[in-house]
Amino acid sequence: MSALRTLSRLPQATVEFANVILTTPDAAIGQTPREVVWTHRKTTLYRYRSSAREHAVPVLLVFALINRPEIFDLRRGSSFVEFLLGEGFDVFLVDWGVPGEEDSEMGLAEFVCDELDWAVRETLRAAHEDELTLLGWCIGGTLCAMYCALHPAGAVRNAVLLTTPIDPSESLYARWVGGEEFDVDLIADSYPAVPGAGIDFANKLMKPVTNYVTTYRRLFQGILEGKDARVAYQAMAKWVADSPSFPARAYREWITWMYKENRLIDGRLRLRGDRVDLARIEQNLLVVTAGADHIAPRVGTMPLLDLVASEDVTHVDRPGGHIGLMAGSRAKHEIWPELADWMRERSGH
Amino acid sequence: MAEDENAHPSPAEQVSRLYEEAEAQAAKASEELVGGAGFTALLGRVAENVAALTKLSGDTMDIVVRNLRIAGKRDVVGLARQLARTEDKLERVLQEVEELRDELTRAKPEADSDGRNARARPARRAAATRSKDSS
Numbered sequence: 001m002s003a004l005r006t007l008s009r010l011p012q013a014t015v016e017f018a019n020v021i022l023t024t025p026d027a028a029i030g031q032t033p034r035e036v037v038w039t040h041r042k043t044t045l046y047r048y049r050s051s052a053r054e055h056a057v058p059v060l061l062v063f064a065l066i067n068r069p070e071i072f073d074l075r076r077g078s079s080f081v082e083f084l085l086g087e088g089f090d091v092f093l094v095d096w097g098v099p100g101e102e103d104s105e106m107g108l109a110e111f112v113c114d115e116l117d118w119a120v121r122e123t124l125r126a127a128h129e130d131e132l133t134l135l136g137w138c139i140g141g142t143l144c145a146m147y148c149a150l151h152p153a154g155a156v157r158n159a160v161l162l163t164t165p166i167d168p169s170e171s172l173y174a175r176w177v178g179g180e181e182f183d184v185d186l187i188a189d190s191y192p193a194v195p196g197a198g199i200d201f202a203n204k205l206m207k208p209v210t211n212y213v214t215t216y217r218r219l220f221q222g223i224l225e226g227k228d229a230r231v232a233y234q235a236m237a238k239w240v241a242d243s244p245s246f247p248a249r250a251y252r253e254w255i256t257w258m259y260k261e262n263r264l265i266d267g268r269l270r271l272r273g274d275r276v277d278l279a280r281i282e283q284n285l286l287v288v289t290a291g292a293d294h295i296a297p298r299v300g301t302m303p304l305l306d307l308v309a310s311e312d313v314t315h316v317d318r319p320g321g322h323i324g325l326m327a328g329s330r331a332k333h334e335i336w337p338e339l340a341d342w343m344r345e346r347s348g349h
Numbered sequence: 350m351a352e353d354e355n356a357h358p359s360p361a362e363q364v365s366r367l368y369e370e371a372e373a374q375a376a377k378a379s380e381e382l383v384g385g386a387g388f389t390a391l392l393g394r395v396a397e398n399v400a401a402l403t404k405l406s407g408d409t410m411d412i413v414v415r416n417l418r419i420a421g422k423r424d425v426v427g428l429a430r431q432l433a434r435t436e437d438k439l440e441r442v443l444q445e446v447e448e449l450r451d452e453l454t455r456a457k458p459e460a461d462s463d464g465r466n467a468r469a470r471p472a473r474r475a476a477a478t479r480s481k482d483s484s
Binding site for chain 1: 394396403422426436
C-alpha cells in the first residue's frame with residue numbers, strides 16, 4: 001500500500017477503529033441456544049441440545065472462576081459448543097455466575113464438593129446416563145482434577161484438562177503472589193469478593209506491551225489494510241473484559257494452597273477433611289498444554305502425567321497461548337477435532 | 350516485480366518494520382521487567398495500598414449510611430447471605446426427595462413383578478389341580 005493511499009485511508013480507519021472499540025460491549029457472544037437444567041446460588045447448569053446426538057456419554061464443560069464460560073461459545077462459526085454439538089455430543093456447561101459479597105464464604109471445597117458434584121449429578125439425571133466426560137479449562141481444569149481425585153470410582157469416565165495449573169511453582173504468577181511480598185490475607189479481608197478487574201489487570205500485566213499496545217496496533221493495522229477484524233476482535237475483547245469477582249475465601253485458598261504452599265502436587269491439599277491425592281485419578285485422561293502459555297505454563301501441568309493412576313493417559317501439546325489454543329482462529333481446525341476424536345472413542349456404551 | 354518490492358521496500362514499509370521491531374523489543378524488555386524481584390515487591394505493596402484504601406473508603410461510606418438509618422451494603426449482604434443459606438438447605442432437601450423418588454421408582458417395578466408372580470402362582474396351582482383331577 002502506497003504511503004499516499006495509507007494517508008488517505010487514515011481518517012476513515014481511525015473512525016472505524018474508534019467505533020470497533022466503543023461498540024465492543026454490544027458484541028453478541030454465547031449465542032448457541034441452551035436451556036437451564038439446574039441452579040444453585042449463582043451456579044447454573046446449562047444444556048445445549050444436539051439435533052444429531054450420536055454419543056451416549058454427555059460432556060460437562062467447566063471453566064475457571066475468573067472470566068466467564070462464554071469462551072466455550074464465543075461466536076457463531078467459532079464456538080466450541082457449536083462444534084461439539086455438530087460432532088454429536090450432548091453438551092452441558094457449568095456457569096459459576098457472578099459471585100457477590102454474600103458469597104465470600106464460598107471456598108474451593110464448596111466449588112468442588114458441592115457445586116461441581118451437584119452439577120455432575122444433575123447432568124447425569126438430565127441425560128439419563130451413568131457416566132460423563134468432564135472437560136475443564138484453566139482453574140476449571142484444576143477443580144475437575146480435584147473432583148476426579150476425590151471420586152476415582154465416580155461418574156466421570158473421561159477427564160479432559162486444558163491448560164491446567166497443577167504445579168504452578170515455576171510460573172510468573174507464583175513469583176508475584178507466592179512470596180511474602182504479597183499479603184493474600186489482607187486482600188481477602190479487604191474484599192469479600194476480590195474484583196475481577198484487578199485479576200484481569202494482573203493477567204494483562206504479565207505481557208504489558210502485548211496486551212496494552214500490540215493488540216490495538218494490530219486491530220488498527222487490520223482496519224487500515226481493509227481487513228474485517230471487527231467480529232473476531234469484539235467477541236474476544238468483550239469476553240476478556242467481563243471478569244466476575246473471585247469469592248474471598250476461594251481466592252485466599254487458591255493463592256495460598258496453589259502458589260504459596262503448592263499443596264496440590266504434594267498431595268497436601270484437603271477439602272472437607274479428604275485428601276486430594278492426584279495419584280487416585282483413574283479416569284481416562286487427556287491433558288492439553290499450550291507451548292506459549294504464560295498463565296499456566298506447560299511445565300506446571302506435566303507433573304500430573306506421572307502422578308495419576310489412569311491406564312489411559314494422553315498428552316497433547318500444541319503451539320498457542322493459554323486462551324488462544326482453544327479460542328484462536330486455528331483451534332477449529334486443529335485442537336477441537338483432536339479433542340472430539342479422543343472423546344468419541346471413549347463415549348460409547 | 351515482487352522481488353524488486355522486497356529488495357526495495359517503500360519508506361512506509363520501512364517505518365512499519367522499524368516500529369514492529371521496536372515494539373517487539375519493548376515487549377521483551379517489559380516482560381523481563383515484570384518478572385523481576387523489584388517489580389514483584391512493588392506489585393505486592395501497590396496491591397496492599399489499593400486494598401487498604403478500598404476498605405477504608407468502604408467502611409467510611411458504610412458508617413455514613415448506617416448513621417442515616419438507611420440499610421447499607423452490610424445489611425443487604427447479610428440478607429443475601431441468609432437467603433443463600435436457605436437455598437443451601439432447600440437444595441439438600443430437594444436432593445433427598447429426588448433420591449427417595451428414584452428409590453421408589455426402582456422399587457415399584459420389583460413390587461409389581463412380585464405382585465404378578467403372586468397372582469400367577471394360584472393360576473398355576475389351579476392348573477396343577479385340574480391336571481390331577483383329569484388323571
